[in-house]
Amino acid sequence: MKRLKIISLVLIVVLFVVGLTVFGKPVKDRDALYQVSVLDGLLKGDYDGKLTLREIRRHGDFGLGTFDRLDGEAIELDGIFYQVRSDGVVQRLSGGIKSPFAMTTFFDTDIEFFVRQESDYRSLQEFIDRYLPTKNIPFAIKIEGKFNYIKARSVAAQSKPYPKLSEVVKNQSIFEFHDLEGTLVGFRMPDYLQGANMPGYHLHFLSRDKTKGGHVLECAINSGKVKIDTIGCFIMALPGSSDFYRLEFSGNLNEISTVENTITK
Amino acid sequence: MKRLKIISLVLIVVLFVVGLTVFGKPVKDRDALYQVSVLDGLLKGDYDGKLTLREIRRHGDFGLGTFDRLDGEAIELDGIFYQVRSDGVVQRLSGGIKSPFAMTTFFDTDIEFFVRQESDYRSLQEFIDRYLPTKNIPFAIKIEGKFNYIKARSVAAQSKPYPKLSEVVKNQSIFEFHDLEGTLVGFRMPDYLQGANMPGYHLHFLSRDKTKGGHVLECAINSGKVKIDTIGCFIMALPGSSDFYRLEFSGNLNEISTVENTITK
Numbered sequence: 001m002k003r004l005k006i007i008s009l010v011l012i013v014v015l016f017v018v019g020l021t022v023f024g025k026p027v028k029d030r031d032a033l034y035q036v037s038v039l040d041g042l043l044k045g046d047y048d049g050k051l052t053l054r055e056i057r058r059h060g061d062f063g064l065g066t067f068d069r070l071d072g073e074a075i076e077l078d079g080i081f082y083q084v085r086s087d088g089v090v091q092r093l094s095g096g097i098k099s100p101f102a103m104t105t106f107f108d109t110d111i112e113f114f115v116r117q118e119s120d121y122r123s124l125q126e127f128i129d130r131y132l133p134t135k136n137i138p139f140a141i142k143i144e145g146k147f148n149y150i151k152a153r154s155v156a157a158q159s160k161p162y163p164k165l166s167e168v169v170k171n172q173s174i175f176e177f178h179d180l181e182g183t184l185v186g187f188r189m190p191d192y193l194q195g196a197n198m199p200g201y202h203l204h205f206l207s208r209d210k211t212k213g214g215h216v217l218e219c220a221i222n223s224g225k226v227k228i229d230t231i232g233c234f235i236m237a238l239p240g241s242s243d244f245y246r247l248e249f250s251g252n253l254n255e256i257s258t259v260e261n262t263i264t265k
Numbered sequence: 266m267k268r269l270k271i272i273s274l275v276l277i278v279v280l281f282v283v284g285l286t287v288f289g290k291p292v293k294d295r296d297a298l299y300q301v302s303v304l305d306g307l308l309k310g311d312y313d314g315k316l317t318l319r320e321i322r323r324h325g326d327f328g329l330g331t332f333d334r335l336d337g338e339a340i341e342l343d344g345i346f347y348q349v350r351s352d353g354v355v356q357r358l359s360g361g362i363k364s365p366f367a368m369t370t371f372f373d374t375d376i377e378f379f380v381r382q383e384s385d386y387r388s389l390q391e392f393i394d395r396y397l398p399t400k401n402i403p404f405a406i407k408i409e410g411k412f413n414y415i416k417a418r419s420v421a422a423q424s425k426p427y428p429k430l431s432e433v434v435k436n437q438s439i440f441e442f443h444d445l446e447g448t449l450v451g452f453r454m455p456d457y458l459q460g461a462n463m464p465g466y467h468l469h470f471l472s473r474d475k476t477k478g479g480h481v482l483e484c485a486i487n488s489g490k491v492k493i494d495t496i497g498c499f500i501m502a503l504p505g506s507s508d509f510y511r512l513e514f515s516g517n518l519n520e521i522s523t524v525e526n527t528i529t530k
Contacts, residue, residue: 135514136306137505195458245401
């Protein structure tokens, strides 16, 4: 009798936990890259928050993005969201805040190697390229390093009617940091995801003491450890908002790379 | 005592079923469109099967695609896979066969309307467009109708080294059907998924008696019922094969639409 009671209790607890896993829906494919919305939608000015940080966190502990109304640059590191505001202040954000565009994955290191030679942003990218088995899948990239120089940007919260991102970046804040440690957090995307995302590297920076950061425009890395997470599945959550529904995507998709080159240069 | 035994038994059964759901991993987001591989990879000749029909079935009961070595056109309807071979024979296929490219979703009707006027393929597409709330998300489309005419194609299994799809379709089989009932099965994709997929309509046909079908090139629908399933999430499973890793995507992405126009015209 007593034993049965105990067994029942244990079963109930196990069932509860399993139930939570199922119905709490943390669909955990650790190899998946989960993206909120379409990058080309952000470029066209759809800055309204779509998913809360709490929801995004369910799909990964590592990533980047921005916040409701384009309020700064987002870095997700070890499951914590950091906001780099346009005044340069870095702060942790809580789960209820929404993001109009974000990318996240559960970071598991598949490839690891060292940067031992001072490299600028372009050389660093070419160096990493040599270690990748292909350019045809996304990779999550984490670089813990010492940096002689970082040039990063952030953007300010916008008001409706939202201007295009190409207009916003004309007034972006530029930060220059010298001789500091920190982490580059981001992704390398394949060419066929142009539009949905953007081909090539997209990295944000967060200093080791979590006081400095931003969307990386240029860098001089002194030395560092590069960790690569191979992505096996690309998931894009699509907005249901009427603002997104009304966007005009059918224009020239090459506009994306043109605008993004303007942004990252 | 007896009651406890019964409760325990019930709990064990429930636990078992829930456990199956979790560890059997049918990640069921019914609103998601699940895609095997990258359409541009198929166009470039990556015809090796990647996921079995059994695995694809876990992600949806409605869709289209092709089979290992490009062996015909695939239609998934009510959870059953039909193969339209290049000789025109239609057969059901079992779960162990692999697909190099497929799209599937759990079909739930969100919008329903009728075609009451004879329409060719282009008019039908324009007619459906009027009922869609946006062009910026994917839609699954099921049209049960009477057709005065269907022009469909299928392709034959290829051998390595695989030719590009633009070469293969030069020898495609063309079928013409008159005065029959059947279902158009497929999707309308947004512009920003060019490369990963292809913008616009992509429909396969299966006759009501399951003896005729193929990739639709032209049609004259007499009357029919159109059912639309709104997609909230796009999932693309990425191949890990060295053949896929070696593909050269960085060329002109507009090539896709050029090739596909050749295919569908």
